[in-house]
Amino acid sequence: MKSGFTLERVLGAGAFAVTAELGPPKGADPQVIIDKAALLKGHADAVNITDNQTAIVRMSSMAAARLVIEQGLEPIMQMTCRDRNRLAMQADILGAAALGVRNLLCLTGDHQSFGNHPKSKGVYDLDSVTLIKMVKDMRDVPAFECGDEVETPPELFIGAAANPYADPFPFRAVRLAKKVEAGIDFVQTQIIYNVEKFEQFMEQCRELGVTERCRILAGVAPLKSAGMAKYMKNRVAGMDVTDEVVERMSAADDAQDEGIDICVEIIKRVREVDGVAGVHIMAVEWEEAVAEITSRAGLEPGHKVLQDG
Amino acid sequence: MIVAKPKPFRKIKQFTDPYENILVVGCNTCVAVCLTGGEKEAEQLASKLRLHRRHQGLGGTVDTITVLRQCEHEYIDELKEAVEGRDLILSTACNIGPQALAERYEDVRVVPAMNTNMLGMVKEHQTWTEYCVACGDCVIQYTGGLCPIARCAKELLNGPCGGSQDGRCEISPDVECVWQSIHDKMVRLGMADDLKKILGPRNWSWSKHGGPRTFSKEGFKP
Numbered sequence A: 001m002k003s004g005f006t007l008e009r010v011l012g013a014g015a016f017a018v019t020a021e022l023g024p025p026k027g028a029d030p031q032v033i034i035d036k037a038a039l040l041k042g043h044a045d046a047v048n049i050t051d052n053q054t055a056i057v058r059m060s061s062m063a064a065a066r067l068v069i070e071q072g073l074e075p076i077m078q079m080t081c082r083d084r085n086r087l088a089m090q091a092d093i094l095g096a097a098a099l100g101v102r103n104l105l106c107l108t109g110d111h112q113s114f115g116n117h118p119k120s121k122g123v124y125d126l127d128s129v130t131l132i133k134m135v136k137d138m139r140d141v142p143a144f145e146c147g148d149e150v151e152t153p154p155e156l157f158i159g160a161a162a163n164p165y166a167d168p169f170p171f172r173a174v175r176l177a178k179k180v181e182a183g184i185d186f187v188q189t190q191i192i193y194n195v196e197k198f199e200q201f202m203e204q205c206r207e208l209g210v211t212e213r214c215r216i217l218a219g220v221a222p223l224k225s226a227g228m229a230k231y232m233k234n235r236v237a238g239m240d241v242t243d244e245v246v247e248r249m250s251a252a253d254d255a256q257d258e259g260i261d262i263c264v265e266i267i268k269r270v271r272e273v274d275g276v277a278g279v280h281i282m283a284v285e286w287e288e289a290v291a292e293i294t295s296r297a298g299l300e301p302g303h304k305v306l307q308d309g
Numbered sequence B: 001m002i003v004a005k006p007k008p009f010r011k012i013k014q015f016t017d018p019y020e021n022i023l024v025v026g027c028n029t030c031v032a033v034c035l036t037g038g039e040k041e042a043e044q045l046a047s048k049l050r051l052h053r054r055h056q057g058l059g060g061t062v063d064t065i066t067v068l069r070q071c072e073h074e075y076i077d078e079l080k081e082a083v084e085g086r087d088l089i090l091s092t093a094c095n096i097g098p099q100a101l102a103e104r105y106e107d108v109r110v111v112p113a114m115n116t117n118m119l120g121m122v123k124e125h126q127t128w129t130e131y132c133v134a135c136g137d138c139v140i141q142y143t144g145g146l147c148p149i150a151r152c153a154k155e156l157l158n159g160p161c162g163g164s165q166d167g168r169c170e171i172s173p174d175v176e177c178v179w180q181s182i183h184d185k186m187v188r189l190g191m192a193d194d195l196k197k198i199l200g201p202r203n204w205s206w207s208k209h210g211g212p213r214t215f216s217k218e219g220f221k222p
Helices: A006-012 A030-042 A060-069 A086-098 A130-138 A169-182 A195-207 A226-235 A243-251 A255-271 A288-296 A304-309 B009-016 B038-055 B073-083 B097-105 B178-188 B191-197
Strands: A017-022 A046-049 A075-080 A103-107 A156-164 A185-189 A215-220 A275-281 B001-006 B022-027 B061-067 B087-090 B109-112 B114-124 B127-132 B172-176
Touching: A006 A017, A006 A304, A017 A030, A017 A215, A017 A288, A030 A060, A030 A288, A046 A060, A060 A086, A060 A195, A075 A086, A075 B178, A086 A130, A103 A130, A103 B009, A130 A156, A130 A169, A130 B022, A156 A169, A156 B022, A169 B191, A185 A275, A195 A215, A195 A255, A215 A255, A226 A243, A243 A255, A255 A275, A255 A288, A275 A288, A288 B001, B009 B038, B009 B087, B022 B038, B061 B073, B087 B097, B097 B109, B172 B178, B178 B191
Parallel strands: A017 A046, A017 A275, A046 A075, A075 A103, A103 A156, A156 A185, A185 A215, A215 A275, B022 B061, B022 B087, B087 B109
Antiparallel strands: B001 B114, B114 B127
């Protein structure tokens, strides 16, 4: 299938979407992207290209997105508010659209103190909500944030992130509703291990009408080791790894195999939740796991399902 | 109030070692209240410098004088005699003070002994917390009276990010998530629905990003 608008078409047709993640390298070698794209192609409808993830400098998401397009895979370009002001963001949005990027994920971004340049100046001219509104206005009005007309509007499918596990819990669905109001078409959630809490979050989303106005992709990630499970449980703010998951990972003879099994079980459970339109599989630096996860979960990317009729 | 922190003594030594006739100027307003640069602290710094210079065989003199406010001409004009013949002024005021002195006493080098830290208040005994960044366009009428620009690490206007946990900020468990506090306050006021409104994009031109700012009160301009 031709690259471009795949995700929009899949979600629009009501097929179950599969997205994955492709982290650009800490270097200038395009081959790294090409190799990762080969591992993901055919197993996902589109792949997120992270933008200086966890505030660590990597190849730009726009350049990596273009390389991914050249491999016949559809990128979801991530853009954070941490590193750019509204001038740079709008310039990059036009540039990305000109290079064939059709999905843009609007994020605030991890704070710069987490990364490898903690002495840098954080920008935060906009936040994720106002970034979404700016992109939507560039596409639909079409106007820049200042009101000037956009000559050729960027055709973009607009996404955002949502974390059901951060606090205050009653505000999480409200915050997502604000992103819907600002103009998102789809959302990808934080990694789900606590399915019960995710179900409560989805109930709130349904009550607020969020599920009718945007497509929700449930975030999942395979754990590689018991150490990783414990680290995510105890050290990563906004993560909710259940005791059961930690115990299973600790007891497993083959931790990676168990990690994939847990991931597959979670996919099967979240698929049944009313309002879930797809899954977003975050196998960071473990791209080959995506094929194994989708195979064990009996999950075909939506575009293949549509193709096969 | 303005909160200022002393620069490390090793840095102050570097600035002052090459000079002989040094005047340490204290300020008895904000930095006296935050116990870092008032009369007592200026005198302590001067004696520490004298001791260091004696050990190093540097000679010269280090004297001290304190004014009520270094940010007002009427008080720094009083220093004319004390400044006479000095080759260095070391100011323990916030970083407005040394600039005011540098402009008023054109032929004398002025160096800061402090770093202006923040506009804050005492939250716990002798612990100051940032409450304002002088952004020039206050939004707290929308946010329960609490500032998301000064007190949120990402200056968010539309609610807590995904890193808010147990009322703490993702950058450190020692940092409060002000958005948790804003949310709680708005719930208490029965105004939680107001947080559904989208705020921003902000006009940063009212802040330092619009260039250095001045303010003249109408009718008081000379």
